[in-house]
Amino acid sequence: MKRSPDKYKDLDENIMALRGESSRRLTLDRITDRIEEYENKNKKFLFIKYGFSIAMFLGILFLVFQLTSLTDFNQKGTIQETLIPPTTSSDGGISPSENTESDSEEEPVTEEVEEQIEEDPLEKYGDFYIVEEDYIAINTYAVMLIDEEADEILIENVNIKDFARDHVNVFKEIPDHESERLINAGFPEEYYYYLSATGVQESIGPRGYIQVTGEEIEKVIAEIMEVTSVMVAEGKPGYPMGEEMEELVQQMYELFVELDEYVNGRDS
Amino acid sequence: MLEDYQIITDWYEKYSDSIQSFIYIMVHDFQQSEDLMQDTFFRAYRKLDTFKGESTEKTWLFSIAHNVTIDFLRKRKTLQLFKGVFRETPSGDTPESVYMLKEENNELFLALNELKDQQKLVITMRKIKGFSIKETSEILGWSETKVKTTLHRALPVLESKMKNRGIFYEKVT
Structure with a gap:
């Protein structure tokens, strides 16, 4: 059957x-x-906001009235001692001037925290940390979502060096492996590796949020993606089980060791 | 407030069909597409004060619809991971959730669904919805170069998917 490109519009109209x-x-x-x-x-x-504003307004009026009365009283030359600053407590509390001093002392700490947040990840991680549009999109999106739902901002930095190092352990047989938590919850061990493989696809695959350039590294990543696609059984239901998965895990481990050596050096 | 509501209902009358069709192409479930469109217009109402008219209202609404849809697809993907454990059917399509499209349109619809989300998005925006490269880049939050390259790669993939279904384009542009 031959079709014309106008069928795009037909589909929309349909x-x-x-x-x-x-x-x-x-x-x-x-x-x-x-x-x-x-x-x-x-x-x-x-309603609450306006109620609060009115209460504040009345409070200020009351305070002004009190101060004016005291000033009048003082001008008439009576009890001088009653003119106590409103914020001074009788048990030797902090005076307004002392308060100002303590506030100014706290300021440098705030600035220090801000400086830590603004650290440039490109500078920290060097050549292999390449921020792609997708990466920015994912994080901007996450920031928006979390900001709306929980009034909280989460900024997550991901880089190829940490990613490579972490994944050597993910695909390594360690007795206290994280997979135990899933197994204890009733999942087969293969499921842990299946989930890890989908994570790899999301991270360094063609559409992943970490994108790197360079002939050697691209070659290693292509090999990893090849094994990954078998692990996640692309286009098929389920995922490999038993010996087949074990072999794939071993291959992934070797490939991640290679990637780790490439990005972090042999002594990492 | 009343004025804002009036603006949203006017936009709804003008663009809801087109936005619903975009979401439907992405999620393959008409009830879900209505729900996501509801979210789109509600979000547009809440964020109306941020709309400065730098882009058209249509582009702005589509960018919200895109965000809402991508958010849903991500959540659904996570859910499908768990479904996989229990060996459920990979496709969520049921006769109750899909429109009965004309045969020739259905083939294109199904072939589109075999593409990656980004490829599907760019073809939907450029070819089906007819947005310009600039508008598409605004809606998807991509650079214009990315729109061009993704489309350039996506069209041959779609063509091959259609060929697999025994359908040939006279010309792919």
């Missing part, structure tokens, strides 16, 4: 035509409900 009016209305109703719910929550928040 899908759009199949969307029923009832679906269209129902979705709009749901959007409206969510907006109303959101606005109602905002109203409650605004």
Whole structure:
């Protein structure tokens, strides 16, 4: 059957035509409900906010009134001792001037923390740390998501050097291997290696967030990806079991040792 | 507030069909595509004050839809990993969740689904939705070069998938 490229548009029009009016209305109703719910929550928040502002305003008025009364009282030449600064406590607490001093002492600590966050990963990890668009996209996305959901910002730095070193251990037979946790939870050991292999695909595969350049390293990574695709059984359900998986794990281990030696040196 | 709501409903009337079709191509489930579109427009309402008109409203809405969809696909991928353990069917498509497309469109739809997400995205934006390279780069958050190269690589892959299905393009552009 021969087709023209206009079929792209046909597909779009076909899908759009199949969307029923009832679906269209129902979705709009749901959007409206969510907006109303959101606005109602905002109203409650605004009520609290305004209530707090009014209370603050009244408090300030009261304070001003108190101070004015005291000043008038003082100007009339009566009890001088009653003019105590409002923030000074009777049991020898901190005076406003002392407070200012302690605040200024804390400032350099904050600056130090900010400097640590702003450390340039490119400078830290050198040539092999190449920030690609995908990497930035993933992190920007993560920052947005976490910021919205939990009012918290998470910045994760990933680099090829640590990745290579960590994965030597992932594919190495160690008695207290992390896989034990999965096995204890009822999963077969192969599942741990299957998950690890999918992680490798996400990290250094053609669409991974770590991308490196260089003839040798690209060759090693291509070999790793070849073994990885067998481990994750691309296009098939499940994943290899038993001896087949053991052999693949051994191959992965050897390849990661090679990668580790390449990026971290033989003495790493 | 009322004005914002009016803007969102106007945009919904204008673009919801096109956005739903984009999401449907990506997720293959019409009920899910309606839910994700709901998220898209609700998010657009909340973020309306950040829309400065530097891009068109359509491009802006599609970029939100893209983020919402990618977020969903990532979550679904994690879920499918666990499904794999219990040997469930790899495809989530059921007759209740998919549209009955015309045969020739269905072949293209299925062939598209065999592509990687990035390839599917770029073909959907450039060829199906007809966005320019600049608009596509704004929506997907990619550089224009990446849009061009990904499309350049994706089209022959799609062509070969179609050939496997016994369908030949007269010309692939």
